[in-house]
Amino acid sequence: MHFYSLLKIRAEALLAAGSHVIILGDLNTAHRPIDHWDAVNLECFEEDPGRKWMDGLLSSLGCQTGSHVGPFIDSYRCFQPKQEGAFTCWSAVSGARHLNYGSRLDYVLGDRTLVIDTFQDSFLLPEVMGSDHCPVGAVLSVSSVPAKECPPLCTRFLPEFAGTQLKIRRFLVRLKDPVFRDSALKLNNKTQVQMHQNKARVRSTRPRPSQAGSSRGQKNLTSYFQPSSSHPQASPNLELPSVGALVTPKTSEKEVMAKVVEGQASASEAKDEKEIRTSFWKSVLGGPLSMPLCRGHREPCVRRTVKKPGPNLGRHFYICARPQGPPTDPSSRCNFFLWSRPS
Numbered sequence: 001m002h003f004y005s006l007l008k009i010r011a012e013a014l015l016a017a018g019s020h021v022i023i024l025g026d027l028n029t030a031h032r033p034i035d036h037w038d039a040v041n042l043e044c045f046e047e048d049p050g051r052k053w054m055d056g057l058l059s060s061l062g063c064q065t066g067s068h069v070g071p072f073i074d075s076y077r078c079f080q081p082k083q084e085g086a087f088t089c090w091s092a093v094s095g096a097r098h099l100n101y102g103s104r105l106d107y108v109l110g111d112r113t114l115v116i117d118t119f120q121d122s123f124l125l126p127e128v129m130g131s132d133h134c135p136v137g138a139v140l141s142v143s144s145v146p147a148k149e150c151p152p153l154c155t156r157f158l159p160e161f162a163g164t165q166l167k168i169r170r171f172l173v174r175l176k177d178p179v180f181r182d183s184a185l186k187l188n189n190k191t192q193v194q195m196h197q198n199k200a201r202v203r204s205t206r207p208r209p210s211q212a213g214s215s216r217g218q219k220n221l222t223s224y225f226q227p228s229s230s231h232p233q234a235s236p237n238l239e240l241p242s243v244g245a246l247v248t249p250k251t252s253e254k255e256v257m258a259k260v261v262e263g264q265a266s267a268s269e270a271k272d273e274k275e276i277r278t279s280f281w282k283s284v285l286g287g288p289l290s291m292p293l294c295r296g297h298r299e300p301c302v303r304r305t306v307k308k309p310g311p312n313l314g315r316h317f318y319i320c321a322r323p324q325g326p327p328t329d330p331s332s333r334c335n336f337f338l339w340s341r342p343s
Contacts, residue, residue, distance in 0.1 A: 004053045011057075015071055015111055023072065023109040026089075026133060029054060031074065034084060035104040037096075037326070059112055073115040075108045075122035075138050088124055092132045095323030099332055100126075108138040118142050294320040296334025303340060316340035 007023070014021050029050035033039035045051070057070040080086060087102035096102055108122055121139040128135050155161055291300040301318040318338040325332025 001049055001053070004050065008053070008057055012071065020114040021072075021111050022114070023107070024136075026106050027054070028105050030103040030105060031055075031058070032077075034082075035086070037087065037101050037103060058109070071111055072109045073112050075110055075115055075119055076104075076124065076136070078115060078119070079122050086124055087126070088136060089133050091324060094333070096325065097126075097132075098323040099325035099329060101323070101325045101332070106133055106136045108136055110138075292318050292338055294334055294336035296320060296336055297322065301336065301338070 011021050011023060027050075029048070030036040030039070031051060031054045033045060036042070036045075039045050055069065057072055059070050059073050076086065085100055086104055087100060088104050088106040090097035090100075090102035094101075104124075106124075110119060118140045119138055120141050123137055123139075125135040125137070150156065291303070293299060294301050297320065299321060302321040303316050303318055306312045306315045306317065317340055318336075320333040320336045322331065322333045
C-alpha cells in the first residue's frame with residue numbers, strides 16, 4: 001500500500017506538469033470480479049485495500065466521456081469491457097494455467113486523454129510461456145520525436161546511479177610521462193626474462209633418450225601376448241587326485257556323513273541369512289511407496305509438503321494430480337486430501 005501511494009503521487013505530479021503518463025506492469029491486484037477466477041467465493045472482495053486504491057486511480061470503464069473518478073483508464077477494459085477469462089497470472093504449482101484458472105494482475109494504464117486520443121488497441125498474450133505471468137501490451141497511434149538531450153527523469157540522473165559508471169578509457173594511461181614509460185619497459189623486460197627461464201626449466205625436466213632406456217621406439221602390440229619364460233607352464237601330464245584318495249582308511253563312514261550333514265546345515269543357515277539380508281535391503285532401497293488414488297478420478301496423487309509456519313510445517317500430504325480449475329469442471333482437480341503417514 002505504501003508503494004501504491006507513492007506511485008499515485010508520482011503519476012499525478014507528472015500529469016500536473018503537463019506530461020502524459022502510462023503505468024505498465026504487474027500491479028498484483030485483480031480490480032474487478034471479472035478479473036478473478038473465484039471472486040464469488042472471496043469474502044469482502046470489494047473491500048480489499050488494493051482494489052479501493054485502484055478505484056480511486058481509474059476512471060469508470062469505457063472510453064466515453066462523462067463522469068469519472070480517477071485520472072487513468074484501464075486500457076484493456078476500455079476495449080474489452082465484458083471479456084471473461086482474460087487472465088495474466090496463474091499458479092505454477094497447481095498447473096492452473098492449463099485450465100485458465102487465474103487472475104488479471106498486469107495492466108496498461110494511461111491517462112484519460114492519452115487513451116481516448118491515441119490508444120488503438122490493448123491486448124493480452126496468454127500463449128507466451130516462460131513465467132507465471134503473461135505479457136500485456138497496447139497499440140498507440142503516435143509519432144516518435146527525437147529528443148535533443150536525455151529526459152530529466154532518465155536513470156542516469158538519479159543520485160544512486162549518477163557518476164558511478166566509468167568509461168573504459170579511464171582505465172588506460174598514456175605513456176607521455178617518463179616515469180610511466182620506464183616502469184612499463186621494466187615490467188616488459190622482466191616478463192620476457194621469466195618466460196625464458198620457464199622455457200629452460202621445462203626443457204631441463206624432459207628425459208633424454210639415453211636416460212629413458214636402452215630400447216628405442218614403441219613396442220609392437222603382439223609382444224605383450226607372447227608367452228613369457230619367467231612363468232612356468234603347467235605340465236600336461238599333471239593328474240589331479242581322485243575323490244577316493246581324500247578319504248583315508250582311518251576316517252569312518254559315519255564321520256564322513258556327519259561332516260556332510262554339518263556342511264549342508266551351515267550352507268542352509270548361510271542361505272537363510274543371505275535371504276534375510278536381501279529382504280532387508282529391498283525394504284530399505286525399494287523406493288517410495290505407491291501413490292494413493294484420488295477419490296474423484298481414481299488416479300495417482302502427488303505428494304506435497306506444508307511450508308506454512310505452524311504445527312504442520314514440514315508434513316507431507318497427498319492431493320489430486322490434475323491441474324487446478326473451476327469446481328464445476330470435471331477435468332480439474334478434485335478436493336481429495338490425505339496426510340502422509342510418518343515413515
